Amino acid sequence: MSEIKTRRSFSGKSAKLYQLKITLSGLSIWRRLLVRGDMNLGLLHTVIQVAMGWTNSHLHAFSIGNETYSDIDLNEGGFFGEPPDLDERKAILMKIVPREKAKFIYEYDFGDSWRHSITVEKILEPDAEHKGFAECLGGKGACPPEDCGGIGGYAYLLDVIKNPKHKEYESMMQWLGGGFDPDEFDIEKINKHLKKLKWPHTTVNQLARILMARDGV
Secondary structure, X not given: OOEOOOOOOOOOOOOOEEEXXXXXXXXXXXXXXXXXXXXXXXXXXXXXXXXXXXXXXXXXXXXXXXXXXXXXXXXXXXXXXOOEOEEHHHOEHHHHOOOOOOEEEEEEOOOOOEEEEEEEEEEEOOOOOOOOOEEEEEEEOOOOOXXXXXXXXXXXXXXXXXXOOOOXXXXXXXXXXXXXXXXXXXXXXXXXXXXXXXXXXXXXXXXXXXXXXXXXX
């Protein structure tokens, strides 16, 4: 199943709901999420980590307009004379991007530079029938393996694992832990673990436990 056609009931209490499409730039890998508009960017980061398939092993930042938001306890920013990053925990989604069709960037792992283009597809009225603050509505493709070298490294990885005769096939498969399906997308698994996130803030340790459970570690 790649996408759910109809929107499920979703609890937002008094907050509007944001339908976001998150696309991994340069690849046909995406997720469609429904989240509360009063969520801060720190919590949105944890939602993206769970939904995309990352492991929260690297720094990240949001770029919205001329501002950069990050976890300032980990990423001071302000390199090469640039202004320091703003605190993502104090940035509320519906205040930072108040209109439909707005776009912004989420970058994860500044070495591999996984840039995610985020589009506010819809802003919906609250729906209090069910509790929750984040849900995956659809998507396509598996998350690239961590530390594979960005888009170029990922393309090379795919070439290798498609060819059992490649000289690096066995070592690559061993590094991958035995296999990798680039088309894998399990919406039920994603939503199961999104429900484990804590409102309004999920700690690093809580997120680590959720991600390990998701990945069967």
